Amino acid sequence: MKIQKYAMVVVFLIVGTSMAFAADVGEELALHQQALDMIWLLLAAALVFFMQAGFAMVEIGLTRAKNAGNIIMKNLMDFSAGSLVFWAIGWALMYGTSFGGLFGTSQFFIQGADTTLFRDWMFQVVFAATAATIVSGAMAERTRFSAYLIYSVVISGLVYPISGHWIWGGGWLSSLGFHDFAGSTVVHSVGGWAALAGAIVLGPRIGKYVVTGDGIMSKAIPGHNLPLASLGVFILWFGWYGFNAGSTLSGTDATMATVAVTTTVAASAGSIGAMAVSWIKFKKPDVSMSLNGALAGLVGITAPTAVVTPIGAIIIGGIAGLLVVVSVEFIDKRLHIDDPVGAVSVHGVCGVWGTLAVGLFGATDDIRGLFYGGGFGQLGVQALGVLSVGVWVLLTTGVLFLVVKKTIGLRVGHHEELAGLDLSEHSTESYSGFQIFTTM
Amino acid sequence: MKLIIAYVQPEKLTAVKQELYKREIFKISVTNALGCGQQKGYTEMYRGVDIEVNLLRKVRIEIAVNEDFIDSTIEAILVGAGTNTIGDGKIFVLPVEQCIRIRNRDTGSTAIG
Numbered sequence: 001m002k003i004q005k006y007a008m009v010v011v012f013l014i015v016g017t018s019m020a021f022a023a024d025v026g027e028e029l030a031l032h033q034q035a036l037d038m039i040w041l042l043l044a045a046a047l048v049f050f051m052q053a054g055f056a057m058v059e060i061g062l063t064r065a066k067n068a069g070n071i072i073m074k075n076l077m078d079f080s081a082g083s084l085v086f087w088a089i090g091w092a093l094m095y096g097t098s099f100g101g102l103f104g105t106s107q108f109f110i111q112g113a114d115t116t117l118f119r120d121w122m123f124q125v126v127f128a129a130t131a132a133t134i135v136s137g138a139m140a141e142r143t144r145f146s147a148y149l150i151y152s153v154v155i156s157g158l159v160y161p162i163s164g165h166w167i168w169g170g171g172w173l174s175s176l177g178f179h180d181f182a183g184s185t186v187v188h189s190v191g192g193w194a195a196l197a198g199a200i201v202l203g204p205r206i207g208k209y210v211v212t213g214d215g216i217m218s219k220a221i222p223g224h225n226l227p228l229a230s231l232g233v234f235i236l237w238f239g240w241y242g243f244n245a246g247s248t249l250s251g252t253d254a255t256m257a258t259v260a261v262t263t264t265v266a267a268s269a270g271s272i273g274a275m276a277v278s279w280i281k282f283k284k285p286d287v288s289m290s291l292n293g294a295l296a297g298l299v300g301i302t303a304p305t306a307v308v309t310p311i312g313a314i315i316i317g318g319i320a321g322l323l324v325v326v327s328v329e330f331i332d333k334r335l336h337i338d339d340p341v342g343a344v345s346v347h348g349v350c351g352v353w354g355t356l357a358v359g360l361f362g363a364t365d366d367i368r369g370l371f372y373g374g375g376f377g378q379l380g381v382q383a384l385g386v387l388s389v390g391v392w393v394l395l396t397t398g399v400l401f402l403v404v405k406k407t408i409g410l411r412v413g414h415h416e417e418l419a420g421l422d423l424s425e426h427s428t429e430s431y432s433g434f435q436i437f438t439t440m
Numbered sequence: 441m442k443l444i445i446a447y448v449q450p451e452k453l454t455a456v457k458q459e460l461y462k463r464e465i466f467k468i469s470v471t472n473a474l475g476c477g478q479q480k481g482y483t484e485m486y487r488g489v490d491i492e493v494n495l496l497r498k499v500r501i502e503i504a505v506n507e508d509f510i511d512s513t514i515e516a517i518l519v520g521a522g523t524n525t526i527g528d529g530k531i532f533v534l535p536v537e538q539c540i541r542i543r544n545r546d547t548g549s550t551a552i553g
Binding site for chain 1: 451452454483484485486
């Protein structure tokens with residue numbers, strides 16, 4: 001009897017302590033989970049922020065020396081102005097309580113935010129700024145600076161968050177099963193379509209298209225610093241590990257390794273694809289096309305990165321590399337739209353391709369593409385997403401650019417453009433003391 | 441034989457080349473030049489501080505021509521570089537004593553043309 005009593009006490013003690021222990025472990029695990037998420041997302045946000053430097057270097061390298069300072073100002077200001085407006089209204093429109101799946105309606109000025117929301121805002125604001133900065137390249141060397149500032153605020157505060165809400169903020173596209181892991185459509189297509197609208201409304205640079213007896217001839221306007229452009233591409237590639245792998249949104253989701261691998265092989269296949277096509281088409285492996293090819297592969301793999309196999313990723317990247325060369329040529333020589341850095345081809349065309357590739361190469365149970373026995377269902381949803389975001393962005397930014405053109409003017413004057421935007425818009429030189437001015 | 445030297449605004453170089461091309465003058469040498477004329481310079485800004493730039497950036501064009509091309513060359517430069525504003529530049533016409541093509545030792549008008 002006595003022994004039984006003792007045994008009961010011992011049992012209670014054991015059960016009691018182990019229950020208490022279990023509770024401790026649970027708390028401990030949650031804390032670790034939180035800490036890992038926090039560290040991973042802030043680290044990834046910093047990597048994506050660094051892509052701003054990459055975009056600036058690519059754009060400067062592929063354009064003329066007389067406009068370099070203006071490009072720095074555009075890239076600095078689209079982040080600075082964009083992040084403030086994304087704080088004020090962008091986040092709310094994208095992630096606030098949904099209004100019929102169309103846009104968010106709460107958390108303006110990220111009111112009532114705790115550290116978790118601060119973390120998520122930090123990770124999202126760098127994506128919004130990426131979308132905004134893409135456009136700068138297509139409109140380089142001829143855009144009025146004040147007009148650029150206005151455009152930049154509107155795209156970060158309004159255009160990007162609303163289509164972003166449809167896909168990432170719990171809107172109507174995401175409820176249809178549309179999959180865009182890190183933003184081929186949400187970020188890159190939005191930037192690419194806005195770049196297309198901007199380049200069309202703005203018109204080509206002086207001397208880019210010459211009317212001759214046999215029609216319009218496209219002239220090359222070579223960039224002034226290829227090493228700077230390639231540094232920019234490497235910085236972008238580096239930052240892309242934050243862009244894609246960070247989009248696991250969790251520091252304990254081991255998918256990030258898959259994502260890092262597919263991202264790497266797709267970018268490699270992209271640059272090889274572009275090099276091969278340019279080698280065949282132009283007889284020599286073209287440097288700036290190969291650089292664009294790496295970016296094309298990266299943009300292409302951004303949507304499907306988490307759901308494809310490495311072989312799928314290589315095919316996606318390789319086709320993106322091929323597409324970018326063909327598209328740059330088509331936009332320049334057939335459509336006669338002047339896009340100095342190929343932003344429309346890299347981000348618009350390859351963003352579309354990457355989004356559709358989810359429906360072709362998806363290899364997981366949830367996302368199964370056409371080539372892996374999943375039928376046309378996913379591909380259809382992806383195509384619908386591509387189409388609706390394309391129409392939304394082209395319409396809104398097209399109207400925006402036209403309004404700016406009619407009111408304050410979108411373009412600098414003839415003389416300002418010839419003399420260079422550094423002198424005419426900012427009254428300063430980027431390479432003071434260097435003699436590089438006959439390239440004007 | 442004359443040597444025509446012109447100093448023009450850098451951004452007018454393309455226009456001058458096009459005008460020369462129209463008049464079938466294809467041979468040209470171009471160098472960067474810094475100079476100062478009546479225009480006296482302009483002001484640049486660096487971190488809010490004015491910089492007096494008194495040596496202006498110009499492009500120096502040299503074209504050696506035979507007698508029958510002198511007028512059309514001058515006309516091309518005037519049309520291409522002229523904006524009727526201060527700083528458009530100047531044209532100098534100098535006599536040339538001799539011209540020798542290094543490749544095959546042609547001399548005189550043959551070497552220029």
